Amino acid sequence: MKAAVIVFPGSNCDRDMKVALEQAxxxxxMVWHKDANLPDNVDLVAVPGGFSFGDYLRCGxxxxxxxxxxxxxxxAKRGGYALGVCNGxxxxxxxxxxxxxxxRNGALKFVSKTVGLQVVTxxxxxxxxxxxGDILQIPVAHHDGNYFANDALLEVLQGDDxxxxxxxxxxxxxxxxxxxxxxxxxxxxxxxxxxxRAIDPLHPSTDGQAMFRAxxxxxxxx
Amino acid sequence: MKARVHVMLKNGVLDPQGEAVKHALGTLGFEGVDGVRxxxxxxxxxxxxxxxxxxxxxxxxxxxxxxxxxxxxxxxx
Numbered sequence: 001m002k003a004a005v006i007v008f009p010g011s012n013c014d015r016d017m018k019v020a021l022e023q024a025x026x027x028x029x030m031v032w033h034k035d036a037n038l039p040d041n042v043d044l045v046a047v048p049g050g051f052s053f054g055d056y057l058r059c060g061x062x063x064x065x066x067x068x069x070x071x072x073x074x075x076a077k078r079g080g081y082a083l084g085v086c087n088g089x090x091x092x093x094x095x096x097x098x099x100x101x102x103x104r105n106g107a108l109k110f111v112s113k114t115v116g117l118q119v120v121t122x123x124x125x126x127x128x129x130x131x132x133g134d135i136l137q138i139p140v141a142h143h144d145g146n147y148f149a150n151d152a153l154l155e156v157l158q159g160d161d162x163x164x165x166x167x168x169x170x171x172x173x174x175x176x177x178x179x180x181x182x183x184x185x186x187x188x189x190x191x192x193x194x195x196x197r198a199i200d201p202l203h204p205s206t207d208g209q210a211m212f213r214a215x216x217x218x219x220x221x222x
Numbered sequence: 223m224k225a226r227v228h229v230m231l232k233n234g235v236l237d238p239q240g241e242a243v244k245h246a247l248g249t250l251g252f253e254g255v256d257g258v259r260x261x262x263x264x265x266x267x268x269x270x271x272x273x274x275x276x277x278x279x280x281x282x283x284x285x286x287x288x289x290x291x292x293x294x295x296x297x298x299x
Binding site for chain 2 (some may be wrong): 041057058061065094099100101103104105106107108146148150173
């Protein structure tokens with residue numbers, strides 16, 4: 001399974017993402033934001049966490065206009081898989097691949113801690129290594145993770161089972177405690193928590209491993 | 223020519239920063255502040271003849287996130 005990790009100026013979770021994907025068995029290429037093309041036959045594009053372009057204008061807004069993001073959008077529109085974590089989630093909402101928006105945390109504070117993350121659906125290639133209702137221990141570290149969805153969008157997300165994860169207890173003011181959402185075709189996932197920081201015995205937990213394994217195994221067999 | 227773009231959170235979108243400013247004003251003893259909304263102003267220095275439609279396109283593509291923000295364009299010749 002071939003994966004690409006996008007690197008923007010200000011990305012800081014790109015190498016962690018590479019390690020997590022490689023540990024699960026993926027062949028990973030790092031792709032600089034100025035590249036207009038993804039490597040041939042990439043199955044999954046991961047947009048990592050960090051502070052791309054210093055969060056100028058809005059988190060993820062400048063990154064979403066970079067040449068590589070057009071390639072990511074094209075990849076996703078062809079049915080390719082994409083994973084956005086933290087800043088990567090913000091970037092994917094700014095490109096329009098995922099609905100809603102991520103706003104400043106309700107309490108205005110940067111939140112950095114390991115949180116209980118509830119798996120809402122196992123019906124995706126990202127989450128089928130878990131059972132719905134499982135509580136994972138996954139680190140979060142963000143200032144702008146307050147997920148906004150209007151009533152109509154929330155109804156669609158709930159009705160179509162597209163909420164992948166919710167926080168066990170509220171941490172940032174997100175609508176319905178949403179921590180991660182899936183695209184309509186369930187092949188694009190954006191989430192604020194960092195599964196790539198929960199894959200090693202030295203991490204707070206190894207609960208993130210099952211996501212990368214499910215993804216890599218699923219795409220190898222696809 | 224110059225254009226000034228006002229970007230505000232849409233009505234109905236909670237503005238945590240505005241709420242914090244409102245709270246701070248109350249703490250300072252200013253009474254009767256019923257609401258505060260915080261936005262931003264972006265000033266553009268443009269080639270003469272740039273159309274408002276072009277500025278609108280800039281807003282839609284980059285300057286505002288229309289999921290949560292509204293914008294107003296002021297053109298100053």
